[in-house]
Amino acid sequence: DGGITQSPKYLFRKEGQNVTLSCEQNLNHDAMYWYRQDPGQGLRLIYYSQIVNDFQKGDIAEGYSVSREKKESFPLTVTSAQKNPTAFYLCASSNYGSQHEKLFFGSGTQLSVL
Amino acid sequence: AQTVTQSQPEMSVQEAETVTLSCTYDTSENNYYLFWYKQPPSRQMILVIRQEAYKQQNATENRFSVNFQKAAKSFSLKISDSQLGDTAMYFCAFPINTDKLIFGTGTRLQVFP
Numbered sequence: 001d002g003g004i005t006q007s008p009k010y011l012f013r014k015e016g017q018n019v020t021l022s023c024e025q026n027l028n029h030d031a032m033y034w035y036r037q038d039p040g041q042g043l044r045l046i047y048y049s050q051i052v053n054d055f056q057k058g059d060i061a062e063g064y065s066v067s068r069e070k071k072e073s074f075p076l077t078v079t080s081a082q083k084n085p086t087a088f089y090l091c092a093s094s095n096y097g098s099q100h101e102k103l104f105f106g107s108g109t110q111l112s113v114l
Numbered sequence: 115a116q117t118v119t120q121s122q123p124e125m126s127v128q129e130a131e132t133v134t135l136s137c138t139y140d141t142s143e144n145n146y147y148l149f150w151y152k153q154p155p156s157r158q159m160i161l162v163i164r165q166e167a168y169k170q171q172n173a174t175e176n177r178f179s180v181n182f183q184k185a186a187k188s189f190s191l192k193i194s195d196s197q198l199g200d201t202a203m204y205f206c207a208f209p210i211n212t213d214k215l216i217f218g219t220g221t222r223l224q225v226f227p
Binding site for chain 2: 040042044099106
């Protein structure tokens with residue numbers, strides 16, 4: 001089945017540690033996105049990529065980094081500079097990244113700080 | 115600034131009844147799309163319905179329909195014949211800068227038997 005796979009489902013970060021969230025898609029989509037979801041808030045865009053080897057900052061990129069070395073993969077690293085990383089992280093993709101397209105979402109990663 | 119607002123944090127409805135979730139937005143664009151996404155307890159977001167702003171006709175997907183009022187910048191979601199499986203968070207979303215979606219804060223819908 002085609003879809004988006006996020007791993008791990010739960011992740012714990014220690015103080016000063018960088019952690020990486022995985023996102024893989026087999027939909028052959030060009031565009032991929034990372035969103036952060038906090039309780040009582042909507043989704044906020046962290047980074048997005050519309051083509052391999054290129055990505056743009058979203059609204060809350062500080063303390064995060066990404067790479068897009070392969071079309072199917074868009075990992076997100078939460079660095080030690082992100083002082084409040086506890087949140088639910090959702091990865092999404094769309095065919096071309098155009099505004100009329102639906103987003104396909106993964107099942108998310110819950111990140112907590114130890 | 116382009117914004118999207120959902121003013122109802124929580125709503126409830128009895129099974130088989132109809133419920134309407136509200137969404138307003140602000141934009142200076144003339145041609146755009148609007149979306150409703152559902153996030154069930156599994157937390158995986160799913161597209162419910164999409165509306166093209168230049169189309170007069172309101173979009174419909176089975177039991178889900180929208181009431182799109184372009185002049186009022188209102189985009190409400192009507193769920194008819196509510197089912198227990200409709201229990202979820204519902205997010206209104208709107209693209210800005212042609213390639214990024216912004217989401218409202220969501221409405222938590224509880225369907226009671």
